[in-house]
Amino acid sequence: MQTLADLADWAEQAGIPALAGTQATLDAARELRETLFRSFLAALDEHPPDLRSVSICQADNYGRLFLDRRHLRRWCTKEGCGNRAKAARHYQRVKARRAPPSHAIEV
Numbered sequence: 001m002q003t004l005a006d007l008a009d010w011a012e013q014a015g016i017p018a019l020a021g022t023q024a025t026l027d028a029a030r031e032l033r034e035t036l037f038r039s040f041l042a043a044l045d046e047h048p049p050d051l052r053s054v055s056i057c058q059a060d061n062y063g064r065l066f067l068d069r070r071h072l073r074r075w076c077t078k079e080g081c082g083n084r085a086k087a088a089r090h091y092q093r094v095k096a097r098r099a100p101p102s103h104a105i106e107v
């Protein structure tokens with residue numbers, strides 16, 4: 001997260017509505033992220049995770065990881081990535097139905 005646009009993208013993906021895009025907000029978000037990351041690393045030292053439980057979200061281009069002990073989930077969140085993926089599939093199906101057949105002759 002280097003720019004205000006990155007901050008806006010992150011806030012949208014995290015479901016944080018109307019986050020003020022100022023330099024102070026960006027600095028605070030970066031500081032929070034770094035603090036959380038340091039806490040996460042400390043927790044990993046104390047309680048190493050079972051890496052067999054880690055899955056990769058199928059909706060993300062950047063491979064967001066999440067815990068899924070039974071490997072039954074496709075997305076990190078059903079409400080976020082799951083809904084976006086389902087909406088995209090629905091859009092593609094509707095678009096394909098409306099498209100003229102490839103062998104149609106235009107007049």
Ligand SMILES: [Zn+2]
Pocket residue numbers: 057058059060064075076077081
């Ligand atoms: Zn995801």
